[in-house]
Amino acid sequence: MAAITREPVDVLIVGAGASGAAAAWRLSEAGLDVLCLEQGDWTDHARAASAEPDWEVRRDREWNPYPNHRKLAVDYPINDSDTPILPLMYNGVGGSTLHWGCCFPRLHPSDFRVRTLDGVADDWPLDYFELEPYYELNDRMMGISGIAGDPANPRRAPRPLPPISLGRGAERMAAAFDRLGWHWWPMDVAVNSRPYGDDRGACNYCGPCDLGCPQRARASTDVTYWPAALGNGARLQTSARVVEITLDARGRASGAQWIDTAGNTWHQAARVVILAANGVGTARLLLLSTSRRFPDGLANSSGLVGANLMHHVTGMVTGIFDDDLEAYKGPFAASIFSQEFYETDASRGTVRGLQLMQIRGDGPLGTAIGRYLPQIPWGADHHERLLARLGRTAALTVTTEDLPRPGNRVSLDPGLVDSSGLPCPALHYEIDDNTWALLGYGSERGQEVFSEAGAAEIVTQRLVPGTGFHLLGTAKMGDDPATSVVDRFGQAHDVPNLFVVDGSTFVTCGAVNPTSTIQALALRTAEHIVEGRRALEAAA
Amino acid sequence: MRRRELLDVVLDRLLPPVDELGGAGALGLAASLDRDPLADAAPGALDEVLAALPKDFLDRDGEDQDRSLQQIETQQAEAFSILISVAYNAYYVDPRVLERIEGRTAYKAGPPQPRGYEIEPFDETLLAQISRREPFWRKVDP
Numbered sequence: 001m002a003a004i005t006r007e008p009v010d011v012l013i014v015g016a017g018a019s020g021a022a023a024a025w026r027l028s029e030a031g032l033d034v035l036c037l038e039q040g041d042w043t044d045h046a047r048a049a050s051a052e053p054d055w056e057v058r059r060d061r062e063w064n065p066y067p068n069h070r071k072l073a074v075d076y077p078i079n080d081s082d083t084p085i086l087p088l089m090y091n092g093v094g095g096s097t098l099h100w101g102c103c104f105p106r107l108h109p110s111d112f113r114v115r116t117l118d119g120v121a122d123d124w125p126l127d128y129f130e131l132e133p134y135y136e137l138n139d140r141m142m143g144i145s146g147i148a149g150d151p152a153n154p155r156r157a158p159r160p161l162p163p164i165s166l167g168r169g170a171e172r173m174a175a176a177f178d179r180l181g182w183h184w185w186p187m188d189v190a191v192n193s194r195p196y197g198d199d200r201g202a203c204n205y206c207g208p209c210d211l212g213c214p215q216r217a218r219a220s221t222d223v224t225y226w227p228a229a230l231g232n233g234a235r236l237q238t239s240a241r242v243v244e245i246t247l248d249a250r251g252r253a254s255g256a257q258w259i260d261t262a263g264n265t266w267h268q269a270a271r272v273v274i275l276a277a278n279g280v281g282t283a284r285l286l287l288l289s290t291s292r293r294f295p296d297g298l299a300n301s302s303g304l305v306g307a308n309l310m311h312h313v314t315g316m317v318t319g320i321f322d323d324d325l326e327a328y329k330g331p332f333a334a335s336i337f338s339q340e341f342y343e344t345d346a347s348r349g350t351v352r353g354l355q356l357m358q359i360r361g362d363g364p365l366g367t368a369i370g371r372y373l374p375q376i377p378w379g380a381d382h383h384e385r386l387l388a389r390l391g392r393t394a395a396l397t398v399t400t401e402d403l404p405r406p407g408n409r410v411s412l413d414p415g416l417v418d419s420s421g422l423p424c425p426a427l428h429y430e431i432d433d434n435t436w437a438l439l440g441y442g443s444e445r446g447q448e449v450f451s452e453a454g455a456a457e458i459v460t461q462r463l464v465p466g467t468g469f470h471l472l473g474t475a476k477m478g479d480d481p482a483t484s485v486v487d488r489f490g491q492a493h494d495v496p497n498l499f500v501v502d503g504s505t506f507v508t509c510g511a512v513n514p515t516s517t518i519q520a521l522a523l524r525t526a527e528h529i530v531e532g533r534r535a536l537e538a539a540a
Numbered sequence: 541m542r543r544r545e546l547l548d549v550v551l552d553r554l555l556p557p558v559d560e561l562g563g564a565g566a567l568g569l570a571a572s573l574d575r576d577p578l579a580d581a582a583p584g585a586l587d588e589v590l591a592a593l594p595k596d597f598l599d600r601d602g603e604d605q606d607r608s609l610q611q612i613e614t615q616q617a618e619a620f621s622i623l624i625s626v627a628y629n630a631y632y633v634d635p636r637v638l639e640r641i642e643g644r645t646a647y648k649a650g651p652p653q654p655r656g657y658e659i660e661p662f663d664e665t666l667l668a669q670i671s672r673r674e675p676f677w678r679k680v681d682p
């Protein structure tokens with residue numbers, strides 16, 4: 001069917017998640033004509049699942065973070081038979097921030113220099129301090145609660161909002177960290193401790209941030225960047241699934257072909273195209289966009305599109321306490337963290353490090369079914385055992401630095417298609433020995449601190465498969481076109497008006513949650529595009 | 541009729557009566573099990589478990605019934621785990637069950653929104669020790 005053509009825009013963005021929203025805001029702020037195509041739709045937070053009596057069941061249905069289980073029409077299936085990690089994401093305006101834990105740490109200066117410091121992987125073509133102003137701007141836009149002064153990280157500006165309440169579990173653990181002489185600090189979190197902006201209220205500590213937030217306290221980008229971007233005149237086309245990035249005769253991006261839910265095909269012309277479809281979606285689109293000039297996928301002369309997939313392989317140690325911590329109160333993933341073991345320490349026999357991050361407890365169903373812990377057995381003791389666990393747990397995730405390996409990658413599956421008939425990605429991933437050792441070391445440290453805190457029982461899961469939250473590295477950034485896909489500004493080496501702003505560009509991933517860095521990079525790329533345009537206008 | 545009767549008894553063994561609350565079968569939760577999309581996604585799983593029960597299951601005493609269920613749990617693990625999931629799903633959204641939990645903990649029975657929870661505010665004195673620590677992040681040459 002012939003595509004319906006639409007008038008060109010200055011910048012076309014694919015994906016309205018964490019990075020697409022940040023880029024759309026910055027570009028529209030500068031007066032550029034911006035259009036974003038998003039395959040999902042808006043979420044009505046006033047009717048969040050957390051306001052429904054069966055909220056815990058919905059968590060396992062339409063709000064399950066695993067698209068292969070959720071199976072909504074806006075999702076695309078992912079062949080994950082060749083990876084031990086389940087890929088998690090959400091598709092809609094806000095992207096995976098509609099589902100996220102809102103933890104907002106930053107990479108460390110050392111993370112940008114792992115080749116120089118530790119002889120592994122590659123250095124980034126930029127450093128922490130180049131990114132710092134964008135981190136700060138992003139913190140203000142998202143509304144970050146926290147407190148400056150953390151000795152494990154470079155100094156940062158006073159946080160836009162004071163820390164959220166830690167809750168009894170984190171207070172207990174903080175004291176244990178202190179007694180061991182180990183670092184801990186309240187996590188910077190993208191949750192309002194107080195009202196912020198025009199229409200965002202304060203967190204009321206309901207618990208399940210992953211089910212939408214009627215208070216608009218949880219910073220998904222549909223309530224942070226998007227209202228501001230749309231106010232600037234940016235446009236957002238929902239239910240628009242991009243099929244291919246198109247090229248002009250010179251091999252420059254000319255726009256994108258997309259399908260609506262009725263099956264109509266459209267072509268949106270654009271002067272600049274930005275991919276913000278996340279580390280799996282962007283690699284998929286580039287691999288789908290083949291042509292005579294780019295037979296192996298767009299911008300793929302290096303052969304690295306899809307390669308170097310990184311997740312942050314995660315373990316978990318849970319302490320079950322005798323006394324009631326009321327652990328179901330408060331944002332489930334956001335409280336305190338420790339970066340005591342963040343850096344390489346040769347005596348451990350590993351390179352790079354890990355972060356321990358505390359998460360809170362589940363509701364009754366999550367506790368019984370064992371979302372993160374072994375299931376409570378059925379039978380005569382069931383009720384007693386449930387009460388002995390509900391609200392009495394604290395857990396530490398062990399987030400390890402996941403070093404890039406070319407064999408860990410996204411490819412196109414030869415058979416699997418989405419609801420539009422579009423080929424789907426397949427993931428290939430193996431955990432390396434270093435990561436496995438880091439998981440072991442981190443689990444032992446977790447056990448130590450839970451013992452110190454007086455936990456009655458400690459449950460260790462060295463690897464938690466359902467933790468593929470972070471999708472990184474599949475369109476690597478670098479100065480050399482032979483060994484990277486995009487340059488230091490996210491600009492494709494092979495296609496000068498094509499940019500990538502999501503986590504695909506990560507060279508390495510540190511051992512921290514990535515979204516503050518993804519968004520800071522997106523703001524920096526957007527500013528680069530704005531400046532490029534100003535320079536062109538000035539020259540003209 | 542027999543299917544429903546069997547399911548009620550099985551549910552009462554899985555999630556038995558407690559305090560003033562009847563077991564999951566007596567609470568009438570059997571009807572909602574088949575409506576759970578999980579049961580839909582694995583058609584026949586519940587019937588597979590029921591079919592594996594001994595013919596005289598209903599006439600046995602409770603401990604014997606538990607032994608039969610334990611055997612099926614080992615031998616037909618997949619189908620049994622679906623039964624457990626749908627049983628727990630039905631049980632833990634039932635207001636009577638959640639009210640009992642509310643009576644014994646600080647957990648609130650209704651949906652978390654819009655009411656939320658009261659929680660002690662952040663206490664800055666907790667930082668007394670850690671804030672005295674010198675910055676220890678690894679320095680990097682520019």
Ligand SMILES: Cc1cc2nc3c(=O)[nH]c(=O)nc-3n(C[C@H](O)[C@H](O)[C@H](O)COP(=O)(O)OP(=O)(O)OC[C@H]3O[C@@H](n4cnc5c(N)ncnc54)[C@H](O)[C@@H]3O)c2cc1C
Nearest residue numbers: 015017018019039091092095096101102103242502513515
């Ligand atoms: C359960 C969970 C918890 C998490 N917790 C944290 C946390 O605490 N801290 C943290 O830093 N990170 C967390 N993350 C990760 C975080 O959400 C992501 O890093 C971040 O959202 C990535 O941003 P992005 O813009 O790259 O992609 P996304 O936010 O995933 O957005 C991509 C968007 O692109 C759209 N898209 C894809 N393909 C197409 C196409 N062909 N056509 C049109 N649209 C398309 C998708 O629908 C989606 O909306 C979590 C993620 C999950 C799933």
